[in-house]
Amino acid sequence: MPLPKLIARPRRNRKSEAIRRLVRETTLAPDDLIYPIFVDETITEPKPVPSMPGVVRHPLSEVGKIIKEVWCLGIPAVILFGIPKHKDDVGTSGWEAEGVIPRAIAEAKSAEPNICVIADTCFCEYTSHGHCGVLAGSTVDNDATLENLQKEAVAYAAAGVDIVAPSGMMDGMVAAIRAALDHAGFTQVGILSYAVKYASAFYGPFRDAADSAPSFGDRTSYQMDPANRREALREALLDETEGADMLMVKPGLAYLDVLAAVREATHLPLAAYNVSGEYAMIKAAAERGWIDERRVVLETLLAFKRAGADMILTYHALDVARWLA
Numbered sequence: 001m002p003l004p005k006l007i008a009r010p011r012r013n014r015k016s017e018a019i020r021r022l023v024r025e026t027t028l029a030p031d032d033l034i035y036p037i038f039v040d041e042t043i044t045e046p047k048p049v050p051s052m053p054g055v056v057r058h059p060l061s062e063v064g065k066i067i068k069e070v071w072c073l074g075i076p077a078v079i080l081f082g083i084p085k086h087k088d089d090v091g092t093s094g095w096e097a098e099g100v101i102p103r104a105i106a107e108a109k110s111a112e113p114n115i116c117v118i119a120d121t122c123f124c125e126y127t128s129h130g131h132c133g134v135l136a137g138s139t140v141d142n143d144a145t146l147e148n149l150q151k152e153a154v155a156y157a158a159a160g161v162d163i164v165a166p167s168g169m170m171d172g173m174v175a176a177i178r179a180a181l182d183h184a185g186f187t188q189v190g191i192l193s194y195a196v197k198y199a200s201a202f203y204g205p206f207r208d209a210a211d212s213a214p215s216f217g218d219r220t221s222y223q224m225d226p227a228n229r230r231e232a233l234r235e236a237l238l239d240e241t242e243g244a245d246m247l248m249v250k251p252g253l254a255y256l257d258v259l260a261a262v263r264e265a266t267h268l269p270l271a272a273y274n275v276s277g278e279y280a281m282i283k284a285a286a287e288r289g290w291i292d293e294r295r296v297v298l299e300t301l302l303a304f305k306r307a308g309a310d311m312i313l314t315y316h317a318l319d320v321a322r323w324l325a
């Protein structure tokens, strides 16, 4: 059979690595990464997280060391999660001036003043029941929790944090925190809102890492239903209106459509959270030799960029920065 005369030949643009570099639409760099760090006030030696190979809980005494390592690899930012000595029913240790996160912020900033320190701002690590706020019966009392979020954000700001990242999916959390920060004189402390956060099974390993699993029930009355996409746009736009400086979609991999939709809906910088369960799946398959870890990780993170993320929170950050070097 004769071939058609005119064949469109997209392969011409793939014929050499040099041309592929020229036409590449999306890139991944250490600049895009935010490294999550777990700081445990109750330990003196790093403690591995079994379901997240390569991830440890750090004692306060080692925060400076890991911060320097992150900065030397060219990663501009970290997000801190705390495991406190004491928990109670409202999460008081979340807003104590000498609590684990304020101390970790101070350690981080004294080790490397130029690094961007973000603090996860929530209560599931600080409450005895593991829910993300104050309970009213068996559900979380939204407005009582907002008052505590204000105290928590101001405590982190006083310790020197650059950005607070409320992750509890309380209604009005961004406006409440913005008002409290401004009132206390912290007009330059930013808010990265976990604006679109789904009630996801992909957080399983994190709850071991941060000791934050709910002791009863689940988070479906405050985190989003995985079935919903329009609702994500509503959440994102509300947080933008309330004064968020940056927005986040979480989890990442199973929500690329949501990420792309939010990208279209806002001009704010947008983050994707490559969560603990996504990390654990890649690590487990790689340990068995079933996938090429490096290629799968780079492809995954590139997909977040392609879908519209400006930045990625990922436990792979240190490896990725080394691979890209």
Ligand code: PBG
Pocket (backbone or CB within 6 Å): 120, 122, 123, 124, 132, 167, 168, 202, 203, 204, 205, 206, 207, 212, 274, 275, 276, 277
């Ligand atoms: C706290 C919080 C969680 C994660 C980030 N912040 C846990 C949760 O909502 O249960 C999950 C991060 C991950 O899985 O990597 N609210």
